[in-house]
Amino acid sequence: MKKKSWKEIPIGGRIDEGGTAMEYKTGSWRTFKPVIDKSKCINCLQCWMHCPDSCIILKDEKMEGFDYNYCKGCGICASICPVKCIKMEKG
Ligand code: SF4
Numbered sequence: 150m151k152k153k154s155w156k157e158i159p160i161g162g163r164i165d166e167g168g169t170a171m172e173y174k175t176g177s178w179r180t181f182k183p184v185i186d187k188s189k190c191i192n193c194l195q196c197w198m199h200c201p202d203s204c205i206i207l208k209d210e211k212m213e214g215f216d217y218n219y220c221k222g223c224g225i226c227a228s229i230c231p232v233k234c235i236k237m238e239k240g
């Protein structure tokens with residue numbers, strides 16, 4: 150996607166077109182990223198239910214990892230995990 154100059158950005162930064170969320174790789178905003186220790190994961194999927202950006206990747210209905218293209222590093226998954234197998238690391 151071609152980047153717009155400041156003269157082309159709508160006043161107030163409003164979004165003129167719906168359904169474009171996938172085009173914006175918001176993971177670049179991140180300072181900390183979640184990292185999982187799968188050996189401790191009990192697959193309760195609390196992280197999947199609470200992630201505000203739908204970044205938890207499931208495989209065969211089990212926690213597989215994170216979509217770092219869109220994960221903003223909010224830390225909710227690490228906070229909600231009942232067995233504390235998600236740690237937030239710089240990066
Ligand atoms: S909240 Fe923790 S234990 Fe539950 S699925 Fe996510 S990583 Fe695994």
Ligand code: SF4
Nearest residue numbers: 200220221223224226
């Ligand atoms: S850090 Fe936030 S955005 Fe990233 S996977 Fe966890 S809950 Fe989702």
